[in-house]
Amino acid sequence: MPKTLEGQITMEKTPSYFVTKEAPARIYAMSRDTKLIVVVRDPVTRAISDYTQTLSKKPDIPTFQSLTFKNRTTGLIDTSWSAVQIGIYAKHLDSWLQFFPMRQILFVSGERLISDPAGELGRVQDFLGLKRIITDKHFYFNQTKGFPCLKKAEGSSKPHCLGKTKGRTHPNIHPEVVQRLRDFYRPFNMKFYQMTGRIFGWEE
Numbered sequence: 001m002p003k004t005l006e007g008q009i010t011m012e013k014t015p016s017y018f019v020t021k022e023a024p025a026r027i028y029a030m031s032r033d034t035k036l037i038v039v040v041r042d043p044v045t046r047a048i049s050d051y052t053q054t055l056s057k058k059p060d061i062p063t064f065q066s067l068t069f070k071n072r073t074t075g076l077i078d079t080s081w082s083a084v085q086i087g088i089y090a091k092h093l094d095s096w097l098q099f100f101p102m103r104q105i106l107f108v109s110g111e112r113l114i115s116d117p118a119g120e121l122g123r124v125q126d127f128l129g130l131k132r133i134i135t136d137k138h139f140y141f142n143q144t145k146g147f148p149c150l151k152k153a154e155g156s157s158k159p160h161c162l163g164k165t166k167g168r169t170h171p172n173i174h175p176e177v178v179q180r181l182r183d184f185y186r187p188f189n190m191k192f193y194q195m196t197g198r199i200f201g202w203e204e
């Protein structure tokens with residue numbers, strides 16, 4: 001990481017850090033003051049989104065259902081499948097809390113990032129000790145894309161939406177499979193709400 005000068009913030013984004021066992025110790029060794037920001041969404045939708053992304057690159061992979069279960073008859077979930085494993089947020093957070101206090105970690109709601117991007121970014125700016133520069137007036141909802149977009153891209157007068165790889169249509173998953181996953185995640189989600197002090201509302 002480059003050295004940060006007075007008045008600067010150095011940022012780096014790597015989604016896999018949150019679920020990488022060695023990452024907390026390594027980051028702590030580099031700089032124990034590091035602030036950590038993690039975007040989390042309903043782990044069931046996250047798993048389907050993860051699968052959709054893989055499917056777009058490898059169309060021949062097995063169905064979502066066959067990857068989810070170790071045993072379809074007993075309904076035993078395959079927790080070694082990364083799409084399932086990553087959504088056990090409470091477990092991953094435990095590893096980070098061995099090194100960093102909760103006050104240095106911010107969890108951003110992926111759902112609110114879509115329904116209220118300015119509100120969620122308000123929390124990010126506060127967490128980073130920044131003035132709330134980014135507000136509602138920077139976003140508009142793009143009906144075609146189905147997501148909020150920036151009114152102006154940086155250095156341009158044109159609006160900017162995220163690319164085609166964000167917001168892919170998810171395949172239909174059998175409601176029973178979804179329900180089984182919901183049941184699987186419920187206790188982990190409850191633990192995660194307790195740990196973070198925020199109810200993300202994934203059970204509704």
Ligand SMILES: Nc1ncnc2c1ncn2[C@@H]1O[C@H](COP(=O)(O)OS(=O)(=O)O)[C@@H](OP(=O)(O)O)[C@H]1O
Pocket residue numbers: 015048049050052110113114147148149161162165166167168
């Ligand atoms: N503004 C806006 N525009 C488009 N997409 C948005 C936006 N805000 C959040 N999202 C959600 O971002 C999801 C993809 O992000 P990822 O973190 O999975 O991307 S990646 O892993 O870094 O490729 C993507 O998930 P999918 O819908 O499953 O594709 C979106 O739901």
